[in-house]
Amino acid sequence: MTMVLAVALATGCSLLPEQIDMTAGWSASKLYSEAKSAMNDNNWEEAVKYFQKLESRYPYGRYAQQAQMEVAYAHWKEGDSASALAACDRFIKLHPNHPHVDYMYYLKGLITFNGDLGFMGYLNTQDQTERDPKSARESFDTFKELVQRFPNSKYTPDAIQRLNYLVNALAAHEVHVARYYLKRGAYVASANRSQYAIKQYPNTPAQEEALFILVAAYDKMGMEALRADAERVMRLNYPNSVYYTQGLEKKKPWWQVF
Template identity: 60%
Template sequence: MQNILFKFITVAFALSLAACGLLPEQKDETVGWSAGKLYSEAKDELNAGGYDKAIKYFEKLESRYPFGTYAQQAQMDVAYAYYRQNDQAQGLAAADRFIKLHPNHPNVDYMYYLRGLINFNDRTSIFDTFTDQDNTERDPKAMRDAFDSFKLLAERFPESKYTPDAIARMKYLVNAMSQYDVHVANYYFRRGAYVSAANRAQAAIKQYPDSPANEEALFILMRSYEALGQQQLRDDTERVIKATYPNSSWYTGGPKKKAGPWWKVW
């Protein structure tokens, strides 16, 4: 019985090997392509939205022709392809790698800008498209990373064509980060953690003095002092609200409902 079983296994193994040999080999269609041909095909795939294939071609180009302008351009384009593919980790890794390898490249400013865009767009998802969730309610890490990337671009390349847009996005991000702190302060207040609510509201006002969210932050601060029995601090905050926001909807009964979220600017 054991001999029969052994023979059966041997025959089955031999047939499996034979079957593998009958399968057609996957040929690499790019064999023999020049650097120019590889780059052209990769670019066509990228423009057509074929990001997987574009990435594969760009990586083959860099592997086969590691020196020269085509390889450097491929490194930039592969970062963009990952960005369009919504692969944040790979996109950031590719952008960081290019900046490290080519810190003096004439187009390195674009890579700083791309790093900012990758983090900036990380705050959204397909799910957000179908909801009215305010993106400022989410973890602000990506917002801070985006701000830092845009800030580096503005500081190192003030004349870059990407800098004006980066500065505009930085202003938006400051407001978004401020609004996030106000969300947290409001969360603490609604749960009766009045000291934490007051501290967080104060921090938002001090760190982002020109943010539109400060109106709500002051209102939370006033209410927190009131709940804590700090009448003098409560009255001082009320005076600031009346002086700074004389027509504050928060102070007179809560904000009016807007037609759409303030943060949807892109």
């Protein structure tokens, strides 16, 4: 009697609702449809589960490839950037000639563009150049590859705009570091970072301040010839610079609209 009861209890436990896979026997199209429905409801976690089941049960065919793309987006929307990036890289590696692989490059660029608020955070009052620019550099590299490999992609125009933004942001970061060193008396380091910003990011809004910091750093070090040369270049390019009268306490940073 005791054994029969134990068997009955074990059988009952195995049939608990939470242990029953309601998707068992679903077709690939059914799983995909349910995953898309979950995405439409912003239920990203549920969508990821359906896409993963789809790929696991039906690893070949158009639904599997589409699931690999969609799951990257769903991971991103649910806030799991690491898994989203891994999904993008996996798809690019497995399907380098897929007709929509350009989208995966674009999505990868977006993920790192907004990583940890990324450089979009420039629109708030915090000095975002203090952030680690690692995500911005990764985003820049990805968008650059997209533009070079797929010049006719529908995602390329937006990628170019983001590239321009990222160049300005990365230049501003270098100038922020140069300014930081200057204020703390690390003049050699300040001059080096200014020179790097000038050479790596020409024609950006940060160039003006980079040149001014370079002049100031050379002046502090008593390098009169280098100072004169840097000032000549600055006055040639920025004859009416506000830095001449206001110094480093000038207008608002380039990213602050208000």
